[in-house]
Amino acid sequence: MLILSCPFCGERDESEFVCAGPARAPRMTLAAATDDAWVDYLTAPPNPKGVVRERWWHSHGCGEWLIVERDTLTHAIHATRGARHEHD
Amino acid sequence: MQRYSFFNLLRHAATGHRSWQPAWRDRPLRQIYDVIIIGAGGHGLAAAYYLARHHGISNVAVLDMGWLGGGNIARNTVTIRSNYMRDESIPFFVKSVSLYERLTRELNFNLMFSQRGMIDVIMTPGVLRQIRRRMLAMHLYGSVYEPMSVAELRRRVPALTGGGPGSRLPIMAAMLHPTAAVCRHDAVAWGYARAADDLGVEIHQNTEVKALLRGPGGAIAGVETSRGTVSARKVIVAVSGHTSTLTETVGLRLPLQTYNLTAFVSEPVKPVVDVVVNCPDLGVYVSQSDKGELVIGGALDVGQSFRQDIKQGVFENTVAALLELFPSFRRLKLLRQWGGALDFAHDATPIVSKVDIPGLYVSAGWWGGFKAVPAGGMTLAWLAANDAPHPLIEGFGLGRFRHLDYVIETGTTSSR
Numbered sequence A: 001m002l003i004l005s006c007p008f009c010g011e012r013d014e015s016e017f018v019c020a021g022p023a024r025a026p027r028m029t030l031a032a033a034t035d036d037a038w039v040d041y042l043t044a045p046p047n048p049k050g051v052v053r054e055r056w057w058h059s060h061g062c063g064e065w066l067i068v069e070r071d072t073l074t075h076a077i078h079a080t081r082g083a084r085h086e087h088d
Numbered sequence B: 001m002q003r004y005s006f007f008n009l010l011r012h013a014a015t016g017h018r019s020w021q022p023a024w025r026d027r028p029l030r031q032i033y034d035v036i037i038i039g040a041g042g043h044g045l046a047a048a049y050y051l052a053r054h055h056g057i058s059n060v061a062v063l064d065m066g067w068l069g070g071g072n073i074a075r076n077t078v079t080i081r082s083n084y085m086r087d088e089s090i091p092f093f094v095k096s097v098s099l100y101e102r103l104t105r106e107l108n109f110n111l112m113f114s115q116r117g118m119i120d121v122i123m124t125p126g127v128l129r130q131i132r133r134r135m136l137a138m139h140l141y142g143s144v145y146e147p148m149s150v151a152e153l154r155r156r157v158p159a160l161t162g163g164g165p166g167s168r169l170p171i172m173a174a175m176l177h178p179t180a181a182v183c184r185h186d187a188v189a190w191g192y193a194r195a196a197d198d199l200g201v202e203i204h205q206n207t208e209v210k211a212l213l214r215g216p217g218g219a220i221a222g223v224e225t226s227r228g229t230v231s232a233r234k235v236i237v238a239v240s241g242h243t244s245t246l247t248e249t250v251g252l253r254l255p256l257q258t259y260n261l262t263a264f265v266s267e268p269v270k271p272v273v274d275v276v277v278n279c280p281d282l283g284v285y286v287s288q289s290d291k292g293e294l295v296i297g298g299a300l301d302v303g304q305s306f307r308q309d310i311k312q313g314v315f316e317n318t319v320a321a322l323l324e325l326f327p328s329f330r331r332l333k334l335l336r337q338w339g340g341a342l343d344f345a346h347d348a349t350p351i352v353s354k355v356d357i358p359g360l361y362v363s364a365g366w367w368g369g370f371k372a373v374p375a376g377g378m379t380l381a382w383l384a385a386n387d388a389p390h391p392l393i394e395g396f397g398l399g400r401f402r403h404l405d406y407v408i409e410t411g412t413t414s415s416r
Protein backbone atom coordinates (compact mmCIF):
# COMPACT_ATOMS: atom_id res chain seq x y z
CA MET A 1 0.00 0.00 0.00
CA LEU A 2 1.35 3.41 -0.92
CA ILE A 3 1.39 6.33 1.49
CA LEU A 4 0.81 9.54 -0.44
CA SER A 5 1.63 12.80 1.18
CA CYS A 6 -1.11 15.24 0.27
CA PRO A 7 0.22 18.81 0.51
CA PHE A 8 -3.05 19.79 2.19
CA CYS A 9 -3.91 16.78 4.39
CA GLY A 10 -0.54 15.20 5.13
CA GLU A 11 0.35 11.50 4.82
CA ARG A 12 -2.65 9.43 3.77
CA ASP A 13 -3.27 5.87 2.71
CA GLU A 14 -3.50 5.10 -1.02
CA SER A 15 -7.06 3.82 -0.57
CA GLU A 16 -8.24 7.44 -0.09
CA PHE A 17 -7.08 8.30 -3.62
CA VAL A 18 -8.02 7.57 -7.21
CA CYS A 19 -5.14 7.16 -9.67
CA ALA A 20 -6.01 8.89 -12.94
CA GLY A 21 -3.02 7.77 -14.97
CA PRO A 22 -0.14 9.63 -16.55
CA ALA A 23 0.01 13.42 -16.27
CA ARG A 24 0.40 14.52 -19.86
CA ALA A 25 2.80 17.05 -21.21
CA PRO A 26 1.17 20.44 -21.86
CA ARG A 27 -1.17 20.33 -24.86
CA MET A 28 0.65 21.21 -28.05
CA THR A 29 -0.71 23.83 -30.43
CA LEU A 30 -2.55 21.95 -33.15
CA ALA A 31 -1.21 24.15 -35.91
CA ALA A 32 2.37 23.33 -35.00
CA ALA A 33 1.88 19.55 -34.54
CA THR A 34 2.47 16.94 -37.23
CA ASP A 35 -0.02 14.04 -37.37
CA ASP A 36 2.59 11.70 -35.90
CA ALA A 37 3.41 14.04 -33.02
CA TRP A 38 -0.28 14.47 -32.26
CA VAL A 39 -0.97 10.70 -32.21
CA ASP A 40 2.10 10.19 -30.03
CA TYR A 41 0.87 12.87 -27.62
CA LEU A 42 -2.60 11.30 -27.42
CA THR A 43 -1.70 7.62 -27.17
CA ALA A 44 1.88 7.09 -25.99
CA PRO A 45 2.68 8.48 -22.55
CA PRO A 46 6.20 7.74 -21.25
CA ASN A 47 6.55 4.13 -20.01
CA PRO A 48 9.94 4.15 -18.24
CA LYS A 49 11.50 1.75 -15.78
CA GLY A 50 11.88 4.70 -13.47
CA VAL A 51 9.99 7.84 -12.51
CA VAL A 52 6.55 8.62 -13.99
CA ARG A 53 4.38 11.70 -13.39
CA GLU A 54 0.79 10.80 -12.54
CA ARG A 55 -2.43 12.51 -11.58
CA TRP A 56 -4.05 11.35 -8.36
CA TRP A 57 -7.34 12.60 -6.96
CA HIS A 58 -7.74 12.81 -3.18
CA SER A 59 -11.38 11.79 -3.55
CA HIS A 60 -11.92 10.58 0.03
CA GLY A 61 -9.95 13.49 1.49
CA CYS A 62 -9.77 17.12 0.51
CA GLY A 63 -10.88 16.55 -3.09
CA GLU A 64 -7.79 18.14 -4.67
CA TRP A 65 -6.00 16.81 -7.76
CA LEU A 66 -2.35 16.06 -7.19
CA ILE A 67 0.69 15.45 -9.39
CA VAL A 68 2.73 12.55 -8.05
CA GLU A 69 6.19 11.44 -9.14
CA ARG A 70 6.48 7.70 -8.54
CA ASP A 71 9.10 5.09 -9.48
CA THR A 72 7.64 2.19 -11.48
CA LEU A 73 10.31 -0.25 -10.27
CA THR A 74 10.33 0.52 -6.53
CA HIS A 75 7.00 2.39 -6.11
CA ALA A 76 8.95 5.01 -4.14
CA ILE A 77 7.27 8.42 -4.25
CA HIS A 78 9.58 11.31 -4.96
CA ALA A 79 7.25 14.32 -5.01
CA THR A 80 3.61 15.23 -4.51
CA ARG A 81 2.13 18.63 -5.22
CA GLY A 82 -1.24 20.20 -5.96
CA ALA A 83 -2.03 19.98 -9.68
CA ARG A 84 -3.31 23.56 -9.79
CA HIS A 85 0.07 24.77 -8.66
CA GLU A 86 1.93 22.61 -11.18
CA HIS A 87 2.70 25.41 -13.64
CA ASP A 88 3.33 28.14 -11.05
CA MET B 1 13.14 -35.80 -31.19
CA GLN B 2 12.39 -38.59 -28.75
CA ARG B 3 8.63 -38.91 -28.71
CA TYR B 4 6.74 -39.13 -25.46
CA SER B 5 4.42 -42.15 -25.48
CA PHE B 6 3.31 -44.93 -23.20
CA PHE B 7 5.52 -47.33 -25.12
CA ASN B 8 8.60 -45.10 -24.77
CA LEU B 9 7.88 -44.60 -21.09
CA LEU B 10 7.94 -48.37 -20.60
CA ARG B 11 11.08 -48.74 -22.71
CA HIS B 12 12.95 -46.08 -20.72
CA ALA B 13 11.69 -47.52 -17.45
CA ALA B 14 13.60 -50.68 -18.32
CA THR B 15 16.86 -48.67 -18.38
CA GLY B 16 16.06 -46.64 -15.28
CA HIS B 17 15.12 -43.51 -17.29
CA ARG B 18 18.82 -42.74 -17.88
CA SER B 19 18.73 -42.35 -21.67
CA TRP B 20 16.13 -39.58 -22.18
CA GLN B 21 17.45 -36.73 -24.33
CA PRO B 22 17.12 -33.17 -23.07
CA ALA B 23 13.96 -31.52 -24.46
CA TRP B 24 16.05 -28.86 -26.23
CA ARG B 25 19.74 -28.35 -26.88
CA ASP B 26 22.21 -25.71 -25.68
CA ARG B 27 24.18 -24.55 -28.69
CA PRO B 28 26.84 -21.90 -29.28
CA LEU B 29 25.52 -18.45 -30.19
CA ARG B 30 26.32 -17.64 -33.82
CA GLN B 31 26.81 -14.17 -35.27
CA ILE B 32 24.10 -14.23 -37.90
CA TYR B 33 20.62 -15.73 -38.33
CA ASP B 34 17.73 -15.24 -40.75
CA VAL B 35 15.42 -14.24 -37.92
CA ILE B 36 16.04 -13.23 -34.30
CA ILE B 37 13.16 -13.54 -31.88
CA ILE B 38 13.59 -11.61 -28.63
CA GLY B 39 11.75 -13.25 -25.73
CA ALA B 40 11.39 -16.98 -24.99
CA GLY B 41 7.87 -16.61 -23.64
CA GLY B 42 4.75 -18.11 -25.12
CA HIS B 43 4.54 -15.80 -28.12
CA GLY B 44 8.25 -15.88 -29.01
CA LEU B 45 8.54 -19.67 -28.79
CA ALA B 46 5.29 -20.28 -30.66
CA ALA B 47 6.39 -17.88 -33.41
CA ALA B 48 9.69 -19.78 -33.68
CA TYR B 49 7.86 -23.08 -34.02
CA TYR B 50 5.44 -21.83 -36.70
CA LEU B 51 8.24 -20.06 -38.64
CA ALA B 52 9.95 -23.42 -38.98
CA ARG B 53 6.83 -25.58 -39.37
CA HIS B 54 4.69 -23.42 -41.69
CA HIS B 55 7.26 -21.28 -43.49
CA GLY B 56 10.38 -23.47 -43.59
CA ILE B 57 12.45 -20.77 -41.84
CA SER B 58 14.53 -22.51 -39.20
CA ASN B 59 17.73 -20.46 -39.15
CA VAL B 60 16.22 -18.71 -36.15
CA ALA B 61 17.56 -17.73 -32.72
CA VAL B 62 15.25 -17.12 -29.77
CA LEU B 63 17.03 -14.95 -27.18
CA ASP B 64 15.90 -14.49 -23.59
CA MET B 65 17.46 -12.44 -20.82
CA GLY B 66 16.41 -15.03 -18.24
CA TRP B 67 15.47 -18.65 -18.56
CA LEU B 68 13.03 -20.10 -21.03
CA GLY B 69 9.48 -19.70 -19.76
CA GLY B 70 10.43 -17.49 -16.81
CA GLY B 71 8.30 -14.50 -17.79
CA ASN B 72 4.55 -14.09 -17.85
CA ILE B 73 4.05 -17.43 -19.55
CA ALA B 74 4.83 -18.92 -16.11
CA ARG B 75 2.97 -16.23 -14.12
CA ASN B 76 -0.53 -16.35 -15.54
CA THR B 77 -3.70 -17.98 -14.31
CA VAL B 78 -4.12 -20.10 -17.47
CA THR B 79 -7.63 -19.07 -18.49
CA ILE B 80 -8.20 -19.83 -22.18
CA ARG B 81 -11.40 -18.31 -23.62
CA SER B 82 -12.86 -16.50 -26.63
CA ASN B 83 -15.59 -14.36 -25.05
CA TYR B 84 -14.42 -11.09 -26.56
CA MET B 85 -16.43 -8.17 -27.93
CA ARG B 86 -14.99 -6.81 -31.17
CA ASP B 87 -15.14 -8.09 -34.73
CA GLU B 88 -11.35 -7.75 -34.85
CA SER B 89 -10.84 -9.92 -31.74
CA ILE B 90 -13.41 -12.72 -31.60
CA PRO B 91 -12.33 -14.73 -34.70
CA PHE B 92 -8.70 -14.52 -33.54
CA PHE B 93 -9.47 -15.91 -30.09
CA VAL B 94 -11.84 -18.56 -31.46
CA LYS B 95 -8.94 -19.75 -33.62
CA SER B 96 -6.55 -19.74 -30.67
CA VAL B 97 -8.88 -21.89 -28.56
CA SER B 98 -9.27 -24.35 -31.43
CA LEU B 99 -5.48 -24.57 -31.87
CA TYR B 100 -5.17 -25.27 -28.13
CA GLU B 101 -7.66 -28.15 -28.48
CA ARG B 102 -5.20 -29.96 -30.77
CA LEU B 103 -1.92 -28.72 -29.31
CA THR B 104 -1.06 -31.60 -26.95
CA ARG B 105 -1.11 -33.96 -29.93
CA GLU B 106 0.63 -31.57 -32.31
CA LEU B 107 3.52 -30.86 -29.93
CA ASN B 108 3.59 -34.38 -28.47
CA PHE B 109 3.65 -32.73 -25.05
CA ASN B 110 0.91 -33.17 -22.44
CA LEU B 111 -0.47 -29.69 -21.79
CA MET B 112 -3.09 -31.08 -19.36
CA PHE B 113 -5.63 -29.11 -21.39
CA SER B 114 -8.96 -29.15 -19.59
CA GLN B 115 -11.94 -27.59 -21.36
CA ARG B 116 -14.02 -27.20 -18.23
CA GLY B 117 -15.93 -24.00 -19.07
CA MET B 118 -16.08 -20.64 -17.36
CA ILE B 119 -19.02 -19.09 -15.54
CA ASP B 120 -19.39 -15.34 -15.20
CA VAL B 121 -21.23 -14.42 -12.01
CA ILE B 122 -23.20 -11.22 -12.53
CA MET B 123 -24.37 -8.83 -9.79
CA THR B 124 -25.27 -5.55 -11.48
CA PRO B 125 -27.46 -4.57 -14.48
CA GLY B 126 -24.50 -2.80 -16.13
CA VAL B 127 -22.40 -5.95 -16.28
CA LEU B 128 -25.40 -8.04 -17.33
CA ARG B 129 -26.04 -5.69 -20.26
CA GLN B 130 -22.39 -5.64 -21.26
CA ILE B 131 -22.13 -9.45 -21.17
CA ARG B 132 -25.43 -10.01 -23.02
CA ARG B 133 -24.16 -7.66 -25.70
CA ARG B 134 -20.92 -9.58 -25.92
CA MET B 135 -22.92 -12.81 -26.23
CA LEU B 136 -24.65 -11.52 -29.37
CA ALA B 137 -21.38 -10.41 -30.93
CA MET B 138 -19.73 -13.75 -30.09
CA HIS B 139 -22.53 -15.73 -31.69
CA LEU B 140 -21.75 -14.04 -35.01
CA TYR B 141 -18.35 -15.74 -34.96
CA GLY B 142 -19.23 -19.14 -33.50
CA SER B 143 -18.10 -18.47 -29.95
CA VAL B 144 -20.64 -19.60 -27.38
CA TYR B 145 -22.04 -17.79 -24.33
CA GLU B 146 -25.12 -19.33 -22.68
CA PRO B 147 -27.27 -17.58 -20.08
CA MET B 148 -27.49 -19.59 -16.85
CA SER B 149 -30.01 -19.19 -14.04
CA VAL B 150 -28.85 -18.47 -10.53
CA ALA B 151 -30.36 -21.81 -9.40
CA GLU B 152 -28.32 -23.64 -12.04
CA LEU B 153 -25.20 -21.72 -10.99
CA ARG B 154 -25.71 -22.85 -7.36
CA ARG B 155 -26.16 -26.43 -8.59
CA ARG B 156 -23.03 -26.35 -10.76
CA VAL B 157 -20.83 -24.65 -8.14
CA PRO B 158 -22.11 -25.79 -4.72
CA ALA B 159 -19.26 -24.07 -2.88
CA LEU B 160 -20.48 -20.71 -4.18
CA THR B 161 -22.79 -19.92 -1.26
CA GLY B 162 -22.22 -16.13 -1.09
CA GLY B 163 -24.03 -13.40 -3.00
CA GLY B 164 -27.42 -14.51 -1.67
CA PRO B 165 -30.55 -12.34 -1.41
CA GLY B 166 -29.38 -10.62 1.79
CA SER B 167 -25.95 -9.61 0.56
CA ARG B 168 -24.82 -6.18 -0.59
CA LEU B 169 -24.70 -7.30 -4.23
CA PRO B 170 -26.97 -10.33 -4.71
CA ILE B 171 -26.16 -12.51 -7.73
CA MET B 172 -28.72 -11.68 -10.44
CA ALA B 173 -27.57 -13.84 -13.35
CA ALA B 174 -24.79 -16.02 -14.70
CA MET B 175 -23.30 -16.76 -18.12
CA LEU B 176 -21.56 -19.95 -19.20
CA HIS B 177 -18.73 -19.93 -21.74
CA PRO B 178 -18.53 -23.70 -22.35
CA THR B 179 -15.33 -23.81 -24.45
CA ALA B 180 -13.20 -22.00 -21.86
CA ALA B 181 -10.28 -24.07 -20.65
CA VAL B 182 -7.26 -24.20 -18.41
CA CYS B 183 -3.97 -25.98 -19.04
CA ARG B 184 -0.45 -26.22 -17.68
CA HIS B 185 1.35 -22.99 -18.58
CA ASP B 186 4.96 -24.21 -18.27
CA ALA B 187 4.11 -27.07 -20.60
CA VAL B 188 3.06 -24.61 -23.33
CA ALA B 189 6.51 -22.96 -23.23
CA TRP B 190 8.36 -26.26 -22.96
CA GLY B 191 6.25 -27.97 -25.63
CA TYR B 192 6.82 -25.22 -28.20
CA ALA B 193 10.52 -24.98 -27.29
CA ARG B 194 11.05 -28.70 -27.73
CA ALA B 195 9.19 -28.81 -31.05
CA ALA B 196 10.98 -25.70 -32.38
CA ASP B 197 14.38 -27.07 -31.34
CA ASP B 198 13.56 -30.27 -33.17
CA LEU B 199 12.96 -28.25 -36.35
CA GLY B 200 16.37 -26.53 -36.04
CA VAL B 201 15.57 -23.37 -34.09
CA GLU B 202 18.19 -22.32 -31.50
CA ILE B 203 17.13 -21.15 -28.06
CA HIS B 204 19.62 -19.03 -26.11
CA GLN B 205 18.82 -18.35 -22.48
CA ASN B 206 20.61 -15.77 -20.32
CA THR B 207 21.14 -13.62 -23.39
CA GLU B 208 19.80 -10.14 -22.76
CA VAL B 209 19.15 -7.86 -25.69
CA LYS B 210 20.49 -4.43 -24.73
CA ALA B 211 19.55 -2.62 -27.92
CA LEU B 212 18.12 -3.07 -31.40
CA LEU B 213 20.50 -2.18 -34.25
CA ARG B 214 19.68 -0.48 -37.55
CA GLY B 215 21.76 -0.72 -40.71
CA PRO B 216 22.95 2.20 -42.86
CA GLY B 217 19.69 2.21 -44.89
CA GLY B 218 17.60 2.41 -41.70
CA ALA B 219 16.33 -1.18 -41.80
CA ILE B 220 16.84 -3.47 -38.83
CA ALA B 221 20.28 -5.13 -38.84
CA GLY B 222 20.38 -7.14 -35.62
CA VAL B 223 20.68 -6.79 -31.88
CA GLU B 224 23.29 -5.91 -29.29
CA THR B 225 23.24 -8.57 -26.56
CA SER B 226 25.03 -9.22 -23.28
CA ARG B 227 27.03 -11.80 -25.30
CA GLY B 228 27.91 -9.61 -28.27
CA THR B 229 26.32 -8.46 -31.51
CA VAL B 230 24.04 -10.79 -33.44
CA SER B 231 22.87 -9.92 -36.95
CA ALA B 232 19.63 -10.67 -38.77
CA ARG B 233 17.52 -8.94 -41.39
CA LYS B 234 14.35 -9.73 -39.48
CA VAL B 235 13.88 -9.18 -35.74
CA ILE B 236 10.75 -10.00 -33.78
CA VAL B 237 10.13 -8.31 -30.42
CA ALA B 238 8.03 -10.56 -28.12
CA VAL B 239 9.05 -9.38 -24.67
CA SER B 240 5.64 -8.64 -23.08
CA GLY B 241 5.84 -5.74 -20.57
CA HIS B 242 9.34 -4.76 -21.72
CA THR B 243 8.41 -3.86 -25.33
CA SER B 244 8.71 -0.09 -25.14
CA THR B 245 11.99 -0.32 -23.21
CA LEU B 246 13.46 -2.24 -26.11
CA THR B 247 11.92 -0.37 -29.05
CA GLU B 248 12.97 2.98 -27.61
CA THR B 249 16.59 1.92 -28.18
CA VAL B 250 15.87 2.71 -31.86
CA GLY B 251 13.67 5.69 -31.05
CA LEU B 252 10.42 3.81 -31.68
CA ARG B 253 7.72 4.96 -29.23
CA LEU B 254 4.63 2.77 -28.95
CA PRO B 255 1.16 3.33 -27.39
CA LEU B 256 1.86 0.92 -24.54
CA GLN B 257 1.85 1.20 -20.77
CA THR B 258 3.15 -1.48 -18.44
CA TYR B 259 1.04 -2.57 -15.46
CA ASN B 260 1.28 -5.07 -12.64
CA LEU B 261 -1.16 -7.99 -12.64
CA THR B 262 -1.04 -10.49 -9.81
CA ALA B 263 -2.26 -13.85 -8.61
CA PHE B 264 -1.96 -16.17 -5.63
CA VAL B 265 -2.70 -19.79 -4.79
CA SER B 266 -4.11 -21.61 -1.77
CA GLU B 267 -2.92 -24.82 -0.21
CA PRO B 268 -4.03 -27.87 -2.22
CA VAL B 269 -7.45 -29.22 -1.32
CA LYS B 270 -9.79 -31.91 -2.65
CA PRO B 271 -11.71 -30.99 -5.84
CA VAL B 272 -14.16 -28.20 -4.97
CA VAL B 273 -14.64 -25.99 -8.09
CA ASP B 274 -14.61 -27.73 -11.48
CA VAL B 275 -15.13 -24.65 -13.66
CA VAL B 276 -13.44 -21.25 -13.88
CA VAL B 277 -15.56 -18.79 -11.88
CA ASN B 278 -15.20 -15.14 -12.85
CA CYS B 279 -16.96 -12.21 -11.20
CA PRO B 280 -16.45 -8.92 -13.05
CA ASP B 281 -18.48 -6.98 -10.48
CA LEU B 282 -16.23 -7.94 -7.57
CA GLY B 283 -13.04 -8.21 -9.63
CA VAL B 284 -12.01 -11.77 -8.80
CA TYR B 285 -11.75 -15.10 -10.59
CA VAL B 286 -10.79 -18.57 -9.42
CA SER B 287 -10.10 -22.04 -10.76
CA GLN B 288 -8.61 -25.16 -9.24
CA SER B 289 -5.37 -26.64 -10.51
CA ASP B 290 -4.75 -30.34 -10.99
CA LYS B 291 -2.63 -30.22 -7.84
CA GLY B 292 -5.71 -28.99 -5.93
CA GLU B 293 -4.56 -25.43 -5.32
CA LEU B 294 -7.12 -22.69 -5.86
CA VAL B 295 -5.63 -20.27 -8.36
CA ILE B 296 -6.96 -16.78 -7.62
CA GLY B 297 -6.59 -13.57 -9.57
CA GLY B 298 -8.00 -10.11 -9.22
CA ALA B 299 -7.82 -6.60 -10.58
CA LEU B 300 -4.63 -4.95 -11.80
CA ASP B 301 -2.74 -2.53 -9.60
CA VAL B 302 -3.33 1.13 -10.44
CA GLY B 303 -0.56 3.11 -12.12
CA GLN B 304 2.29 1.93 -14.33
CA SER B 305 4.54 -0.67 -12.72
CA PHE B 306 7.33 -3.10 -13.54
CA ARG B 307 7.11 -4.91 -10.21
CA GLN B 308 6.57 -8.66 -9.98
CA ASP B 309 4.97 -8.90 -6.55
CA ILE B 310 1.51 -8.10 -5.19
CA LYS B 311 0.59 -4.91 -3.38
CA GLN B 312 -1.02 -5.54 0.01
CA GLY B 313 -4.14 -3.51 -0.85
CA VAL B 314 -4.75 -5.43 -4.09
CA PHE B 315 -4.22 -8.69 -2.22
CA GLU B 316 -6.72 -7.81 0.53
CA ASN B 317 -9.35 -6.58 -1.95
CA THR B 318 -9.08 -9.78 -3.97
CA VAL B 319 -9.33 -12.00 -0.89
CA ALA B 320 -12.37 -10.01 0.32
CA ALA B 321 -14.05 -10.45 -3.08
CA LEU B 322 -13.30 -14.18 -3.11
CA LEU B 323 -14.80 -14.64 0.38
CA GLU B 324 -17.92 -12.75 -0.64
CA LEU B 325 -18.61 -15.53 -3.16
CA PHE B 326 -17.04 -18.46 -1.29
CA PRO B 327 -17.33 -17.81 2.47
CA SER B 328 -16.11 -21.36 3.22
CA PHE B 329 -12.67 -20.54 1.74
CA ARG B 330 -12.03 -18.37 4.80
CA ARG B 331 -9.98 -21.11 6.47
CA LEU B 332 -7.75 -21.84 3.49
CA LYS B 333 -4.06 -21.07 3.82
CA LEU B 334 -2.53 -19.08 0.99
CA LEU B 335 0.80 -20.43 -0.24
CA ARG B 336 2.32 -18.12 -2.84
CA GLN B 337 1.71 -14.73 -4.46
CA TRP B 338 3.38 -13.17 -7.49
CA GLY B 339 2.94 -10.57 -10.18
CA GLY B 340 3.88 -9.93 -13.77
CA ALA B 341 4.66 -6.81 -15.78
CA LEU B 342 2.22 -6.69 -18.72
CA ASP B 343 1.88 -4.03 -21.35
CA PHE B 344 -1.50 -2.67 -22.26
CA ALA B 345 -2.18 -0.87 -25.52
CA HIS B 346 -3.99 2.46 -25.53
CA ASP B 347 -7.23 0.78 -26.71
CA ALA B 348 -6.80 -2.58 -24.87
CA THR B 349 -6.36 -4.52 -28.13
CA PRO B 350 -3.04 -6.28 -28.83
CA ILE B 351 -0.48 -4.96 -31.29
CA VAL B 352 0.94 -7.47 -33.77
CA SER B 353 2.43 -5.32 -36.43
CA LYS B 354 5.13 -4.12 -38.73
CA VAL B 355 6.61 -0.78 -37.74
CA ASP B 356 8.26 2.06 -39.62
CA ILE B 357 11.63 0.28 -39.39
CA PRO B 358 11.80 -2.37 -42.16
CA GLY B 359 12.41 -5.90 -40.87
CA LEU B 360 11.20 -5.18 -37.32
CA TYR B 361 8.01 -6.83 -36.04
CA VAL B 362 6.33 -6.25 -32.69
CA SER B 363 3.93 -8.46 -30.75
CA ALA B 364 2.76 -6.60 -27.65
CA GLY B 365 -0.17 -5.44 -25.57
CA TRP B 366 -0.99 -9.02 -24.62
CA TRP B 367 -3.02 -8.36 -21.55
CA GLY B 368 -4.68 -11.78 -21.43
CA GLY B 369 -2.21 -13.22 -23.85
CA PHE B 370 -1.77 -16.77 -22.59
CA LYS B 371 -4.92 -17.87 -24.41
CA ALA B 372 -3.51 -16.12 -27.48
CA VAL B 373 -0.21 -18.00 -27.65
CA PRO B 374 -1.03 -20.49 -30.46
CA ALA B 375 -2.84 -18.03 -32.78
CA GLY B 376 -0.52 -15.17 -31.77
CA GLY B 377 2.57 -17.23 -32.57
CA MET B 378 1.10 -18.55 -35.81
CA THR B 379 0.13 -15.09 -37.11
CA LEU B 380 3.35 -13.49 -35.87
CA ALA B 381 5.36 -16.07 -37.85
CA TRP B 382 3.20 -15.34 -40.89
CA LEU B 383 3.76 -11.60 -40.46
CA ALA B 384 7.54 -11.96 -40.33
CA ALA B 385 7.70 -14.54 -43.14
CA ASN B 386 5.45 -12.60 -45.57
CA ASP B 387 6.08 -9.05 -44.34
CA ALA B 388 2.28 -8.68 -44.34
CA PRO B 389 -0.36 -9.38 -41.69
CA HIS B 390 -2.29 -12.65 -41.55
CA PRO B 391 -6.04 -11.96 -42.05
CA LEU B 392 -6.71 -12.81 -38.38
CA ILE B 393 -4.53 -9.94 -37.13
CA GLU B 394 -5.43 -7.24 -39.62
CA GLY B 395 -7.20 -5.39 -36.82
CA PHE B 396 -4.13 -5.53 -34.56
CA GLY B 397 -1.89 -3.27 -36.68
CA LEU B 398 -0.31 -0.02 -35.47
CA GLY B 399 -2.03 1.87 -38.29
CA ARG B 400 -5.21 2.07 -36.22
CA PHE B 401 -3.61 4.58 -33.88
CA ARG B 402 -2.46 6.75 -36.76
CA HIS B 403 -6.13 7.15 -37.73
CA LEU B 404 -7.37 7.28 -34.11
CA ASP B 405 -9.48 4.30 -35.17
CA TYR B 406 -9.26 2.42 -31.88
CA VAL B 407 -10.46 -1.15 -31.30
CA ILE B 408 -11.70 -0.73 -27.74
CA GLU B 409 -11.90 -4.22 -26.32
CA THR B 410 -14.01 -4.68 -23.18
CA GLY B 411 -13.43 -8.43 -23.30
CA THR B 412 -9.84 -7.75 -22.25
CA THR B 413 -10.60 -5.72 -19.18
CA SER B 414 -13.43 -7.56 -17.43
CA SER B 415 -11.62 -10.87 -16.99
CA ARG B 416 -8.26 -12.41 -17.79
Ligand SMILES: Cc1cc2nc3c(=O)[nH]c(=O)nc-3n(C[C@H](O)[C@H](O)[C@H](O)COP(=O)(O)OP(=O)(O)OC[C@H]3O[C@@H](n4cnc5c(N)ncnc54)[C@H](O)[C@@H]3O)c2cc1C
Pocket: B038, B039, B040, B041, B042, B043, B044, B063, B064, B065, B066, B067, B068, B069, B070, B071, B072, B073, B074, B075, B076, B077, B078, B079, B080, B207, B208, B209, B210, B238, B239, B240, B241, B242, B246, B261, B262, B263, B297, B338, B339, B340, B341, B342, B366, B367, B368, B369, B370, B371, B372, B416
Ligand atom coordinates in the same frame (compact mmCIF):
# COMPACT_ATOMS: atom_id res chain seq x y z
C1 LIG C 1 -0.99 -12.68 -12.82
C2 LIG C 1 -1.26 -12.88 -14.29
C3 LIG C 1 -2.39 -13.59 -14.69
C4 LIG C 1 -2.66 -13.78 -16.04
N1 LIG C 1 -3.73 -14.56 -16.38
C5 LIG C 1 -3.98 -14.82 -17.68
C6 LIG C 1 -5.05 -15.69 -18.04
O1 LIG C 1 -5.74 -16.24 -17.16
N2 LIG C 1 -5.29 -15.92 -19.35
C7 LIG C 1 -4.53 -15.34 -20.32
O2 LIG C 1 -4.81 -15.56 -21.49
N3 LIG C 1 -3.47 -14.54 -20.02
C8 LIG C 1 -3.18 -14.26 -18.72
N4 LIG C 1 -2.11 -13.46 -18.39
C9 LIG C 1 -1.34 -12.80 -19.47
C10 LIG C 1 -0.27 -13.68 -20.10
O3 LIG C 1 0.52 -14.30 -19.13
C11 LIG C 1 0.62 -12.80 -21.00
O4 LIG C 1 -0.19 -12.01 -21.84
C12 LIG C 1 1.55 -13.62 -21.89
O5 LIG C 1 2.24 -14.60 -21.17
C13 LIG C 1 2.54 -12.65 -22.54
O6 LIG C 1 3.20 -13.21 -23.63
P1 LIG C 1 4.54 -14.12 -23.48
O7 LIG C 1 4.18 -15.45 -22.93
O8 LIG C 1 5.18 -14.12 -24.79
O9 LIG C 1 5.37 -13.25 -22.42
P2 LIG C 1 6.58 -13.65 -21.45
O10 LIG C 1 6.49 -15.05 -20.97
O11 LIG C 1 6.65 -12.58 -20.42
O12 LIG C 1 7.82 -13.58 -22.44
C14 LIG C 1 8.62 -12.44 -22.65
C15 LIG C 1 10.06 -12.84 -22.45
O13 LIG C 1 10.89 -11.78 -22.89
C16 LIG C 1 12.04 -11.78 -22.10
N5 LIG C 1 12.69 -10.47 -22.23
C17 LIG C 1 12.23 -9.26 -21.82
N6 LIG C 1 13.12 -8.28 -22.13
C18 LIG C 1 14.15 -8.90 -22.76
C19 LIG C 1 15.37 -8.43 -23.32
N7 LIG C 1 15.70 -7.13 -23.31
N8 LIG C 1 16.21 -9.33 -23.88
C20 LIG C 1 15.89 -10.65 -23.91
N9 LIG C 1 14.75 -11.14 -23.39
C21 LIG C 1 13.88 -10.28 -22.83
C22 LIG C 1 11.54 -12.12 -20.71
O14 LIG C 1 12.57 -12.67 -19.91
C23 LIG C 1 10.42 -13.12 -21.00
O15 LIG C 1 10.85 -14.46 -20.88
C24 LIG C 1 -1.80 -13.24 -17.03
C25 LIG C 1 -0.66 -12.54 -16.63
C26 LIG C 1 -0.37 -12.36 -15.28
C27 LIG C 1 0.87 -11.62 -14.89
Ligand SMILES: [Zn+2]
Pocket: A006, A007, A008, A009, A010, A058, A061, A062, A063, A064
Ligand atom coordinates in the same frame (compact mmCIF):
# COMPACT_ATOMS: atom_id res chain seq x y z
ZN1 LIG D 1 -5.84 16.03 0.53
